[in-house]
Amino acid sequence: MDIQETSDFYDVASLLTEDERDIGDRVREFVASRVIPSINDHWEAATMPMSLLDGLRELGIVGTTITGYGCPGMSRTAAGIVAQELSRGDGSVNTINAVQSGLVMGSIDRFGSEGQKEKWLPALARLESLGAFALTEPDHGSDSVGLETTARLDGDEWVINGHKRWIGLGSVADIVIIWARDVADDKVKGFVLDRASGEYPDGYRPTVIEGKIAKRAVWQADIVIEDLRIPVENRLPHANSFRDVSALLSSTRTTVAWEAVGHAIAAFEIARDYSLERKQFGKPIASFQLVQNKLANMLSDLTCLRLLVLRASRLQDENRLSNAQASLAKLAAGQKAREICREARDMLGGNGLLLERHVARHLLDMEVVHTYEGTDSMQSLIIGREITGIAAFS
Numbered sequence: 001m002d003i004q005e006t007s008d009f010y011d012v013a014s015l016l017t018e019d020e021r022d023i024g025d026r027v028r029e030f031v032a033s034r035v036i037p038s039i040n041d042h043w044e045a046a047t048m049p050m051s052l053l054d055g056l057r058e059l060g061i062v063g064t065t066i067t068g069y070g071c072p073g074m075s076r077t078a079a080g081i082v083a084q085e086l087s088r089g090d091g092s093v094n095t096i097n098a099v100q101s102g103l104v105m106g107s108i109d110r111f112g113s114e115g116q117k118e119k120w121l122p123a124l125a126r127l128e129s130l131g132a133f134a135l136t137e138p139d140h141g142s143d144s145v146g147l148e149t150t151a152r153l154d155g156d157e158w159v160i161n162g163h164k165r166w167i168g169l170g171s172v173a174d175i176v177i178i179w180a181r182d183v184a185d186d187k188v189k190g191f192v193l194d195r196a197s198g199e200y201p202d203g204y205r206p207t208v209i210e211g212k213i214a215k216r217a218v219w220q221a222d223i224v225i226e227d228l229r230i231p232v233e234n235r236l237p238h239a240n241s242f243r244d245v246s247a248l249l250s251s252t253r254t255t256v257a258w259e260a261v262g263h264a265i266a267a268f269e270i271a272r273d274y275s276l277e278r279k280q281f282g283k284p285i286a287s288f289q290l291v292q293n294k295l296a297n298m299l300s301d302l303t304c305l306r307l308l309v310l311r312a313s314r315l316q317d318e319n320r321l322s323n324a325q326a327s328l329a330k331l332a333a334g335q336k337a338r339e340i341c342r343e344a345r346d347m348l349g350g351n352g353l354l355l356e357r358h359v360a361r362h363l364l365d366m367e368v369v370h371t372y373e374g375t376d377s378m379q380s381l382i383i384g385r386e387i388t389g390i391a392a393f394s
Contacts, residue, residue: 261309
């Protein structure tokens with residue numbers, strides 16, 4: 001086996017279709033030629049790499065699993081490979097596509113009317129418009145079902161009031177999906193703020209969250225919403241309860257698992273290459289038993305994760321993946337990928353703290369990945385309910 005191929009020890013790539021391998025190859029080349037050379041500067045300055053949007057557009061991946069409206073209509077497995085390869089380069093770049101394709105466009109495709117799809121999806125697919133998904137709030141993260149943002153129908157407009165936080169692209173988006181509770185029936189519903197390339201209305205005040213130690217090359221916003229008026233035709237008609245929001249998040253959970261695998265692949269390869277380059281006591285550290293033991297254990301976990309996420313996505317493509325199975329993929333990938341990144345960081349010693357080695361960037365991004373779309377603890381409760389029949393949460 002070629003040493004450059006050891007991160008795919010069981011040749012999982014051979015289990016992919018030709019189209020899936022082609023997508024992975026194209027995204028990997030984009031990452032190598034466009035992302036890696038520039039991302040550290042954006043990380044250090046905490047700026048979004050807007051110059052990479054043209055490259056993402058040219059890849060034809062935006063919209064991932066959506067069919068029509070200029071979207072590629074790829075399988076869930078292919079969408080996972082996109083997330084893996086983008087994250088293998090940088091988690092922030094993957095987040096830009098994940099928010100755009102999975103959450104924003106996914107909301108419009110799943111819950112929107114035909115007219116709404118035709119109005120918004122093509123421009124989002126071409127990245128002529130950027131989108132944001134405004135669900136979480138300062139006091140409601142894992143318990144986002146308890147969101148307090150309200151919507152009140154007033155004639156031919158909805159009036160929205162509330163506070164959102166950790167909203168990716170929320171300060172630059174042209175299309176913002178805002179989730180709010182209808183005061184008339186207490187149901188959570190979806191509303192679309194379309195700023196039509198103009199300024200945000202006075203009732204929508206986003207502030208970029210500063211001081212982040214991870215995902216530094218994508219902006220998250222804290223958003224104050226006061227008497228924001230949304231036209232009645234901008235409500236997503238098929239989003240009528242938090243159960244709908246939960247179904248959307250569950251459908252994207254496997255993609256988060258693939259993202260974690262991408263970080264793990266990058267960390268393993270960085271550690272392996274470094275062990276061959278770094279010399280101590282007159283020979284490469286790769287020749288020491290402890291280092292080989294670490295690499296072998298990292299590869300063991302990574303190989304299990306590759307097979308796990310592939311199987312989960314295949315089940316999803318067959319419409320046979322349960323919510324608990326999606327949670328298991330996300331739980332396992334989040335935990336093990338974090339461990340792999342930590343081990344890689346440890347192997348690099350002081351050099352692992354340097355951006356030029358990339359490993360610390362992947363480790364810190366993994367500290368975020370295991371928290372969103374439900375923390376590891378929340379995933380374990382979903383799985384626990386499935387295997388015991390007892391709900392330990394409400």
